[in-house]
Amino acid sequence: MNPNQTPTQDGPAIDRAAATRLAEQTVGPVLLPNDDGYDAECASYNLAIPQRPALVVGAAGIGDVQAAVRFAAEQCLPVAVMATGHSVLSSAGAVLINTRRMDAVTIDAEARTARVEAGVRWQQVVEAAGKHGLAALNGAAPTVGVVGYTLGGGLSPICRTFGFAADQVRRIELITADGRLRVVTASEEPDLFWAVRGGKGNFGVVTALEFNLLPVHRIYGGTLFFAGDRAAEVLDAWGRWTAGMPDQLNSSIALLQLPPLPAVPQALGGRMVVGVRIAYVGPADEGERLIAPLRAIAPTLIDSVTMMTYTAFAAIHADPPTPVPVEDRSTLLREFTPELVDAIIAHAGPDAGSPLTIFELRHLGGALERRPRCGNAVDLQGAAFTCHAVGIGGPDRAEAVQAHLSRVFQAIRPWSTGRRFVNFLTASDATSEAVAEAYLPETYRRLAAIKASYDPTNIFRATPAIAPA
Template identity: 55%
Template sequence: MTTTDFPPAATLAARLSSGGAAYLPGDDGYDAARGGYNVAVQHRPALVVAAATAGDVSAAVRFADEHDLRVVVQATGHGPAAAAEGGVLIDTSRMTEVTVDPKRRTARVGAGVRWQQVIDAAAPHRLAAANGSSPTVGVVGYTLGGGLSPILGRTQGYAADHVLSIDLVTADGVARTVTAATEPELFWGLRGGRTGFGVVTAMEFRLFPLPHLYGGGIFFPGEHARTVLHAWRAWIDSTPDELTSSIAVLRLPPADSVPEPLRGRQVVHVRVAYLGPAADGARLIAPVRAAAPAIVDTVGELPYPAVAAIHADPVEPLPVYERSALLGDLPAEAVDRLVDVAVDAADVPVTLVEVRHLAGALRRAPREPNAVANRDAPFLLFLASVAAADAAPAHVAFQDRIVAELGRWTTGRTFANFLTPGDGSAAHRATGYPAEVHDKLVALRRQWDPRGRFA
């Protein structure tokens, strides 16, 4: 099928810029435009608009309104809440402009920019952003959901805390620049409220000086999981805010992309990022380094453009099923329970069982209030399975069991960026926010999208 077989789509295509495009099912380019990183979530829109400009986005939103179609937005597809069935999918991956202002220490990015582009643009100026662990994650989606940085989190807080302005196309198709001065309530909701207010076409945010970075990962044999987890838990309470850390039990595939010493093994991966001199960093991490014999130790002085090596997240598209929970505490009993259930007696080989340490600025209120919620928890439990569709139900059920087994220590909430892909229920979405924040966000969405155009 082509746009000529569906006259309204042809009308829209004529409104787009020379860099934009519209695709119907069956068109060359449709599958590529609707695809994303997490291939477990398959969008099947009636129309894909590959937007190259803010004008393309406005045209797509107006078209959806004229034809009473729902709108879903995707840049990289790392964290879709639910699959789009029908409607219009606006693909912003072509909007890749990045501008760094070293004097103001700011970056301005288009809606399709990925973190590695910002990292590479900021590094020559010895500046850094509150980016995530993966270089392929989209900047805008990550930031709208809060943005938990494993490098600058403890010193600077969430990425959303440092947004200065947002260019947004609202449900009426109008392009607006939203700031604390122009639309304070909407600006509050966009920073942490994730989706549902419109289509973000660009964003400006603060950057930070980064004179030193000492970081990397230490991989221990899986049989030492209990010992290393206890050592890590005891160690992190003594670490300064300049040091951000997490720990994960990984079941690595026997793939050529995995370094030979780790290939096909279960390992414990301690990740560290220290914003100070290497000598101080080495002294600080000595206790956890000594927890067990390491298979691989990559921790050392690290250039900022290589920061993705700390977590070494996969970059190729995968079918990923996720679950998360914030923990109010992680005592020794909870560590043992996690190892008992998720590692030693695991019925299903969950690919990643991770605990992130949340401290410092991550647990303080920002200087400019926003919708990023649940800042009180000191730990985040994150589970992920790379699995074929027929194996997915078993993985999802076992992830739920892990969280249930740790129920005494969970808060019943998670972060908006870690809401499970595929579960778009209102009850599930509400776990990202306390009731007063959730209700305020719902009211804002009704104000700015009264007909519920945006999914």
């Protein structure tokens, strides 16, 4: 090997002289494996998928992104993009663009819009919008990056009321495979505008998004926690209860096995519990009336459902704020039946010996179903619930967690639509077949055709990849 080349985990080595020339074109750092700062620059939220790219660029602005994309094209390497790494795939052998330094947020309260740069996290947007009595269709966790979440559709805690986050996007600033900065809107490059909203990172690197905000300042929200030995009863009652709920009532249910840590309430740690998450966009008295049947199921361990400012949304799901090793799997369910409850309890319930930390179902429908046909590439047609299961633990637990995930999802397969939600595709199951299952056949064909127009060499394939037609 040439002494001026740095070995990579996968793929050709990058010539250090070439990396030095790239560094002369950027403001942010350009790092090769074994360089000081490389590991910190590649650190992501999901510790189970360590990032070992051929080269990483800590992008400080649009020019850095353009330089990195052009460099990758010259080197015949794929481009990977990371802001937080919550749903990151492997970047081995790729040029990784870390966008976390691009973190500006601008709120136009009069127009009810937000403009965010590529590395912004949802908590920044929610806090800035909340000062004006406005809300975004943010992710359930405050540390999730805005761009990646939105490009995959975006199911917010209030999605039944207002639809997908992708539906609210007005303007996209995008670096395509030719290194060109494009302004993409419904009137400027409409095919690309359609495809990027739902097509994840397949069409370029988004450097900024502009989207609508909503006049929501307070919600009736929180979580009802029940003992795990009431899991079957609570699941069955919740499933029947969702059938009559208005669009303003958003909910999910999760079987939780949380570790006995100081940050976990004593009543919940070290045991299985059932959490029913509530986000009602309306007055407290009406919200209280609507969830009264849930409160009547069984005594609660904790009942945190109350009127709250929307900026406190993170308390509803209470996802871990710090990086953790995650193994997960997902599917979409067409219906909720007593037989489904039996299958869940048998494989993920209190007596199943399950290693899973979270087994969650989210109620869909409402505004998610009342969307313009072909408005964008996001489509969960035929799905009434999402199902997402997570195991948290180090490498010594990964194999057991993955094996159990396979058993659980095989057991609930009769209730699956056979399709996926692209934002929940993981490194272990983001195969070409699984990515195709995230779209209707005609949607996938259109995405592949647009991919061929804007990225014919498939440089943006370190994502749930759509092959160019």
